[in-house]
Each structure stands twice: as C-alpha cells, then as structure tokens.
Amino acid sequence: MKRNLFFHLKAYFGFSRRESKGFILVIPALVILYSIPSLYDWSLQKHSIHLYEHYENKLDSLLQNGWEISEYVGVQSLIQQDSSNKKRNLPASRTAVLNKLDFNEADSIVLQIVPGIGQTMAGRIVKFRDNMGGLHDREQLLDVYGMNPELMERVFEYFTFRPGIQEKININHMEVSDLARHPYISYGAAKVIVAYREQHGPYKSPEDLLEIKIFNENWLERLRPYLVF
Structure with missing residues (x-):
C-alpha cells in the first residue's frame, strides 16, 4: 500500500520518493491545524454553558431565599416567568426587590x-x-x-458600591514584596521606601514620604487613606 501511495504521488504530482515521504509526514500536522478552530469553538461553547449554569444557580438560590428579582443584569428576560411563578408562593412579608449585587463580594x-x-x-x-x-x-x-x-x-x-478599606499598609513594618503588591506602589517605589526607612528610621506621618524626591503630592494623596504608622 505504501508503494502504491508513493507511485500515485509520483505519477500525479511528480514527487520524488523523498518528497513523497515528506508529504506523508506533513499530513498529520495539517489535520491537527485544520482541527484547531473547531476545538477552540467547542471549548468556548463549553465555557459559555458553564457560565450560564453558574448564573442560573445563583439566581435560583436567591429566589429560594425569598427574593424577587426585578432586574438582574441583562438576563432578566430568561428568568422573568420563573421569578413570577416562585413569587406567588412566597409570603408577602419576605418579598423584597433585589436590584443590584454587592460589588465588594x-x-x-x-x-x-x-x-x-x-x-x-x-x-x-x-x-x-x-x-x-x-x-x-x-x-x-x-x-x-x-x-x-x-x-x-x-x-x-x-x-x-460600599466604600471601605479592609486592609491597610503598615509602612514601617512591611517589606518590599508586601508593599509592591499594592497597586499604587511599584516595585521600584517599594525598594526606595524600605531603603529610606532603614537609613532614616520609621516614618511618622504620610508627609515623611515626600522627603523622598521621586514621590509627589498627587501620589501621596492617592495612597494616604491606606497608610498606617
């Protein structure tokens, strides 16, 4: 069968035996490349189904706890009828309107x-x-x-949106890697903060950071609510 394949490749395409071998080796790679878009589409579809099921489970959980969903981010049309049916079975004292979810959660x-x-x-x-x-x-x-x-x-x-800071920066105790995790402090800035602290002693107020010439008032005002000394 292999000889017949080589013969046909030579007869119809003028391939030498070496070229025929190369062509045969390339075929599996071409098949794989051809299949990638289909596999990608299948993966996206599976992910979308997973997201939909996740949202549906959250909504069902809220409804079972006695909430009437009057507005829920673009999917209310999918649950409107189900929400109405369940609402009829809820005691009036437990019925509430849930317009938004908590951003912090x-x-x-x-x-x-x-x-x-x-x-x-x-x-x-x-x-x-x-x-x-x-x-x-x-x-x-x-x-x-x-x-x-x-x-x-x-x-x-x-x-x-509920304003609130749950975790602050202890500027006199945190090391470079810990400081640099904060979005307002780059890794380079964290190194300078620690180096200045080690050379001059603990910071006593936010304004002490302005002694470091690379920092300015705008940067300090953004960071100020997160600082503790």
Whole structure:
C-alpha cells in the first residue's frame, strides 16, 4: 500500500520518493491545524454553558431565599416567568426587590454579566480590588488597566458600591514584596521606601514620604487613606 501511495504521488504530482515521504509526514500536522478552530469553538461553547449554569444557580438560590428579582443584569428576560411563578408562593412579608449585587463580594465570574466585561477585565478588577485592600471611592476603578468612565458607570448600574478599606499598609513594618503588591506602589517605589526607612528610621506621618524626591503630592494623596504608622 505504501508503494502504491508513493507511485500515485509520483505519477500525479511528480514527487520524488523523498518528497513523497515528506508529504506523508506533513499530513498529520495539517489535520491537527485544520482541527484547531473547531476545538477552540467547542471549548468556548463549553465555557459559555458553564457560565450560564453558574448564573442560573445563583439566581435560583436567591429566589429560594425569598427574593424577587426585578432586574438582574441583562438576563432578566430568561428568568422573568420563573421569578413570577416562585413569587406567588412566597409570603408577602419576605418579598423584597433585589436590584443590584454587592460589588465588594462579586467574583470574576459574576462580574462578567456586565456588558463589555470579559474574563480578562473581570480578573483585573478583582485583583485590583483585593490588592488595594478595598476601595474608598468608586472612581478608583478607573485605575484598572483598560477601564474607562463609560464601562465604570455600567458596572455600577448592576452593582452597589460600599466604600471601605479592609486592609491597610503598615509602612514601617512591611517589606518590599508586601508593599509592591499594592497597586499604587511599584516595585521600584517599594525598594526606595524600605531603603529610606532603614537609613532614616520609621516614618511618622504620610508627609515623611515626600522627603523622598521621586514621590509627589498627587501620589501621596492617592495612597494616604491606606497608610498606617
């Protein structure tokens, strides 16, 4: 069979035996390359189904706990009838209207229900929020790479914002790697902060950081709410 294949390749395409061998070796690679788009589409479809099931489970959980969903980020049309049916079975005293979810508790999957926020952006938002230790102003979200005012407003159409800082920076005890995790402190800035502290002693106030010439008032004002001494 192999000889027949070589014969046909030579007869129809003028391939030498060496060229025929090369052609045969290339065929599996071509098949794999041809299959990649189909496999990618299958993977995306599977991921979308997983997300849908995740959202559906969250909604069912809320409904079972006695909430009437009047608005839930673009998917209300999918659950409107189910919500109405379940609402009839709920005692009037337990019926409430849930318009928005808590931004501080949203994970990267839930954030993707906002139009315009995909997996990458949702991951950036959660990482930024958690590394900050909490947000005291919703406009801090504009510091996330790729965020713009329109998208930020869209986020808070679907999520409530509760200002609050849960974790602060102990500037006199944290080391370089710990300081550099904060989005407002680069690794280079963290090294300078620690070096200055070791040379001049503990910082006593936020203004002491301005003795380091690479820092300015604008930077300090952004960082000030997170500092403890």
